[in-house]
Amino acid sequence: MTSRGPRGGRAARRVAALSALLLAAGTALVSVPQSAAAAARLDNPYVGAKPYVNPDWSAKAAAEPGGSAVSNQPTFVWMDRIAAISGTTGARSLKSHLDTALTQGANLVQLVIYDLPGRDCAALASNGELGPDELPRYQSDYIDPIADILDDPAYANLRIVTLIEPDSLPNIVTNAGGTAGSTPQCATMKQNGNYEKGVGYALHKLGAIPNVYNYIDAAHHGWLGWDSNLVPAAQEFKKAATSSGATVNDVAGFIVNTANNSATVEPYLKVTDTVNGQTVRQSKWVDWNQYVDEQSYAQGLRSTLVAQGFDPGIGMLIDTARNGWGGAARPTGPSTATSVDAYVDGSRIDRRIHAGNWCNQSGAGLGERPTAAPAAGIDAYVWAKPPGESDGASQPEPNDEGKGFDRMCDPTYTGNGRNGNNLTGALPNSPLAGHWFSAQFRQLLANAYPAVSGGGGGGGDTQAPTVPAGLTVTGTTASSVSLSWTAATDNTAVTGYDVYRGATKVGTATGVSYTDSGLTASTAYTYQVRARDAAGNVSAASAAVTATTKAGGGTTPGACTAKWTANSWNTGFTADVTLTNTSTTAVKNWKASFTLPAGQTVTSVWNAVITPSSGAVTASGVDFNKDLAAGGSASFGFQGTHGGTYAKPASVTVNGASCTLS
Known part of the structure; x- marks a missing residue:
């Protein structure tokens, strides 16, 4: 269950669908009656959702010190082998997950479809049980039984989100020949076409079920964000989405950063920044990539996908389970360094040694809590890779799960071309992929950003402020929007608020009001607010509001x-x-x-x-x-x-x- 990268819906979304509804613990959830949930195909299945909490993961999280603070978060359930459909030791069956979701009163369940023949051909830690030529078995013994269960009328009122085969198509783009990261296994998969056929078959079978929403895995910006990769990736996705009977109408959207650590938004680093006349794209970290974070990558990729023929209503998901990067090493502002490499390294919140490092990363933290519609074109922030589940073993371990040993999970390994020949940054003593890794979970909790109340961060207060409530538009002009909200609280005193327009922080306020100026007339803007306290903790984002500036702003030209x-x-x-x-x-x-x-x-x-x-x-x-x-x-x-x-x-x-x- 990994995602790594070498260098190289439906109709138009309504504005209302961009209202962010937090799914996080302690935040009010909006419940939709089950009969209403099944009434129509939704532009965004996450809006108004009450998501399923996996009791198996929840129990493990709650057993860790401070883990109960996040153990009620919704995470994806990984169907990583045929046996997972009927259930394995310590993990319930697919049908049991769906039945439990109904018992919880949930109306959204999230699944990872992950057993493609020759799975994850560029890594050993997450190899699967099916060989490169076992496409018929994948179809008959894996996809068909899953489709039969999901199509049961008993589950017709559940919104079922499926994440289709992490890493498979990105591997075809970059690892199947002609790049430094190419592998013989990936080349085989490109030649026999089973990756595209398998993904297409899954899309076709699952997409035929009215309440299933398929999202294709699209790697992350540090894998496909280069000029030479982005359009070929969109073309590869289109090829798979029109294979084995599938059409683009079987695709609700795409997900980025699955099981990875790339920052959702780099607050102090933009790809347009320059240092002494040098663009940051020239830095070793950015390395001429078009993007420096996942949200800009997701939005840019979305536009590219639409240009390739995908529906303009597709939405994007971002896995934020392990990309918070809190802790003492997190920058608090842009660097003042005068060399481009020092500026980038001092400004980025992503503290990995290299963007190609992916296995059980040291220093990582929980990121944004699952949130619906946080930004334009983004259906949700999700926890696709459940925190605490290992990416792979740090040393060889015999097993009957088809999982090998990948040196990228070994903290002593000095790397390869896919991570710039750097140390891997992996945590030591890690178990097999998907197995519980207590040390990883505790680190993620301690380094969470926004911070988690009682998360065991140590060294002072870790109580994040409450989420600002009641965000309201109090006035608009042709060039400004005025906002107000209810004060947030915590146990050290809230010192101010950060105001975001879309994904961009546009200002701060010491009180509970703010006016955003210099805007364009007759234009819709979406806002959220976060509270900050004296200890430096930051709350989760408020629910979003959308305001449209008034028409005009000046006189009509005479000619x-x-x-x-x-x-x-x-x-x-x-x-x-x-x-x-x-x-x-x-x-x-x-x-x-x-x-x-x-x-x-x-x-x-x-x-x-x-x-x-x-x-x-x-x-x-x-x-x-x-x-x-x-x-x-x-x-x-x-x-x-x-x-x-x-x-x-x-x-x-x-x-x-x-x-x-x-």
Whole structure:
């Protein structure tokens, strides 16, 4: 049960679906009557969910010192061998999990489908029971029985989320030949096509069940985030999703960071940062990757997947079970170093030796608690890899589970090309993959970020503040949003609040109100708030609220022009647009509206924000070009796809004024 990386739904989501509903302990859960839960296919199965808590994992967590603080968190159940369907020693059967979920009054169950032939071909620690050529057995003895159980009418009111075969397709992208990380086993799987066929079969069989939501594993930014990997990965996912009878309609979304430690959001490091004229992409840590954290990777990959033909309504999951990176080594702000490597190493909260290290990482902590719809395009933060379950043994251990010994789990191993020939950073004395690892759980609890009340961190207060409640929009203008909330409490005194717009921290407040300024007119923004105390503990995020700024923000131009230049090829095109205010009145926060001809879809944008991606769209200026002085101009552009024939829009308006289009 590992995820590593060498260097190299359905319809449009409603705004309401972006309201984050915390699933964490102590946070109010929103229960949906079971009959209502089964009434319709959901854009996001996590919104309004009461998730199943696995009693087997919960008991192990509660038995650890301080573990009861998180033992009621929902985690995924791993179906990692055929025997897991009927149950193994110390672990209940799939049917028992589903029956127990009903007893709990839960309406969401999370499963990992993980027994592909030749499973996890780039690692030994998580090898499985089926050989590379055992696709028929995978279908008849593994997927078919799971599908039969999930399709039982007794479970029709459960939302069943399935995580499809971690690591399999990413291994085909990077480890099947032509890269430093390629392996003979992965090459075999690419040649016989059984990874794609197996994933496609699972999607097809499970996707035919109305209350099942399939999410394909998509590795993490330190595996597929490079320019050379991202589009090929999306193409590989599309290939698998249209194999063995499956279609893209069988895919509810994708999950990133499964069983890995990459930070959800790097608060003090952005991929656009520069140091003395050098981009941080030149640093050894970033190594020319396009992303530095999982949320930006998930959102970027989502856009790429839609461009490859996946439904625009797909959502992303992020595994946050082990990527909190709290503790004394966590930076409290951006580095002031003047060399790019020192700046990145001093700013990143991900404290691993190398982003390619994946096995039982020393210093890791619990991350964000499971949360529904925390950011645009993100269906949920989840705990896919249950904290405390080992990634692999630190030394060879005979077993009947088909699991080998991978040196990446050995803390004395000096590494290979996939981790830059560095030490592995693995914890010592670890058991087989999936077995309980007490030392790992205790470390994760102590280093949790946000901190866990009673989590055994040592050295002072570990009581995180309560979650700020009642976050409310108290007013909007064309360029600002005002917020207020109810004060949070803890046992050392709350000293302030961090305000987030989407995934970005935009300010702090010492009281219980804040005004976010410099915004674009007629634009929706989503906010959350976290409380911070005198000991440095930070609460989980509040429920989200969405506010739309008012229209206008300046006068309508008396006259304007729109110069439209495009380049078209096959089924793609780029368009560059220059807006000029030819009147004598300045315009603030311009918004250009136009209708894209049928078949055209925007896939990427520069110097503006365009919503939605097709049909009648609006382009809004960004910070450096959002205002049009009298006689002034602003330019933006975008790339898109078309159905075979390109045409430019018939007209363009700016803040309601018709512009001369050329």
